[in-house]
Amino acid sequence: MDMFERLSPAPRLLMGPGPINAYPRVLQAMSNQLIGQFDPQMTDYMNQTMALYRGIFQTNNEATVLIDGTARAGIEAVLVSLIEPGDKVLVPIFGRFGHLLKEIAERAGAQVIAFEVPWGTVVPESTIESAIKTHRPKLLALVQGDTSTTMLQPLAEVGEICHRHGVLFYSDVTASIVGNELKSDEWGLDAVSAGLQKCLGGPSGSAPITLSEKAVSLIRSRKHIEEGIRTDDHISGSNSRIASNYFDIGMVLDYWGSERLNHHTEASSMLYAARECAQLNLQEGLSKVIERHQRAGAAMSAGLTSMGLTLFGDQSHKMNNVVGVVIPSGIDGEALRVAMLTQFNIEIGTSFGPLHGKIWRIGTMGYNARLDTVLTTLVALEALLTQAGVPVNQGAAYPSALAEFSCSRHAVDGVNHTSQATATEEG
């Protein structure tokens, strides 16, 4: 007899800042049986996954792989592989995850120059350029979308600034990818890290990353091959060894590359999930996926506003896929979240740090970036707020969200499909 009941997760509708419900096809992908890590079929799947994420990241970078861990593992792998002790790293902070980049960079031995803008705003490009001129960092580490504040940092001009000053440019796009535009090559990014559990529509536990040739060549200069599998043909690089073995991207690239030099044992089921997430999103088309996130996000915002609630932060720089709502005065925000979960099986998010207890965060991501999920969440919230005695505009959210979702201003231009086409040809 089992010690505990068989797994039977409640049918939650996950409308928080992530994780969200995975696409059913992604869950099905993970139930496929395993194959050996050097089986030709497995290495084909790995190569396909590389090609698919080139499409997702809008890049032609050869070095596009998965780190076997959560999104945070992807961040740490990039930072610990790029930063040598003593390197200057500039970290503009506009929310919790900027603090995380700062902290991980510090632990990697960087001399971190950080500055913070008020939560609910983003960092002006001019401020970034001034800081670069003043501090001459080796690396700029910048979050694209920070779920803690719902803000979307503009990146399009930042790569050009970095290029002008010879600075490496890294962004963590975990919260924003495929819910908002990202053009890694066009925007001049040297390193990008992500996770599956937001708009990509998969579970946490696999972190896609991509690296420019410049970033790879820096990492190669720190190359090291471990004893036990090293042969005389292997030459180590001249620069300092990377402080982590697991996150030594040089070794990860040798494992994903033609030498197939054993490192970790690839997490096959998570690779199945990551591959399926990318297939689903590229099949729908990146511009359509982003447009769907725009529609769903705008509909949610419209519904909340119509109800009489106040949105948090600079709405012109909000991510499509998550919105902050000020908790109305006089009610217990946590009690309402619990009621949403227990009465409606709907999860909305709490908040961290300075926003804790002040806003809820409501996500419309991936599989859940749909009209029905938006409407359901709004009417449930309206019912509970009404019950709690909050004066909301009864009946306003539904038609308002519906109208916003259906309006025609949501087309997305300019998503580059080149990489996607390339990947198709390789298949």
Added chain:
Amino acid sequence: MDMFERLSPAPRLLMGPGPINAYPRVLQAMSNQLIGQFDPQMTDYMNQTMALYRGIFQTNNEATVLIDGTARAGIEAVLVSLIEPGDKVLVPIFGRFGHLLKEIAERAGAQVIAFEVPWGTVVPESTIESAIKTHRPKLLALVQGDTSTTMLQPLAEVGEICHRHGVLFYSDVTASIVGNELKSDEWGLDAVSAGLQKCLGGPSGSAPITLSEKAVSLIRSRKHIEEGIRTDDHISGSNSRIASNYFDIGMVLDYWGSERLNHHTEASSMLYAARECAQLNLQEGLSKVIERHQRAGAAMSAGLTSMGLTLFGDQSHKMNNVVGVVIPSGIDGEALRVAMLTQFNIEIGTSFGPLHGKIWRIGTMGYNARLDTVLTTLVALEALLTQAGVPVNQGAAYPSALAEFSCSRHAVDGVNHTSQATATEEG
């Protein structure tokens, strides 16, 4: 249209050193829909997983959690959290994974004292004690089962030696756990790390670990809470900060503990898998699972020997779950492996380092530690060796394996069911 074909892994029988085929129930577990990371049901599943792995590790350690990454991530988390720069770490090496412990300890800043015994043997306890007396390390890091050589290092007496000399005792048991005895508490282990993809019968990508109170208190002295979620109530420890954020076990414990302080986003699908692996093994009963591995391993060895093949290494110290076979002279070991895969859909293992090209490694692990898999592998191997002109004893393997599997000498005594009982009560 999808860019690549839908996932459709070939029906391989994975008889190498791991990964092996996962139990179907584990694959099914992963196809369950996600729930939020602080959903009461999710935190219940996390608590249950802690209790289940106390049973698997045979420990009462409160600090029994999953690291979100492959087995190697578990190793690095333990070492980087326990080792402060300059600490002396003793690493006796008897195969590839000893080299890995050495390398990871070095990257963590340790002063590593390593010595190596010939591959195919294990390290005498007396040698370990002498080295401890000479070098006075803070930590002993020792692999239990090293798939590179198939050897099983005796650990039962080592904890007492460490205790006598005030040395922390860590073992990586990824390759050996539930295929061979392990009694973490009775044997005096301070830290143990594992992975799912061997005898536990799951996919790679989640690393169960357990830590004694002594190990936890060392880690707590290095406590650090990241900015962005830190409050005035949080007090940092006085010792050096752990060099990794992702592998800072103090933070991981705060996430799994009652404070539920956010760190990474738990990889829910891998947690489902890890939980199911433990349930399946404890349901069968640890002593029965180990006995099944003994029977299957002994049957495989008997079949190979009867065929006229030579086994590699000290057979009195072999793991139950994997055997090394000397590749007969005059044949191409890789070509035969390819034929096993393409003709029979059976995968057997190649080898690393000094054994590369000299032995195959054949595993009988987890779901695949069965009579039918042993017999199928043996007769397929016999057919291909015969075809390749190797003089094998025709027809000898089948009856010999069958007889060995059925013989009565395989009962396992002394597996402690206390922890399992404890876990059941908590359920």
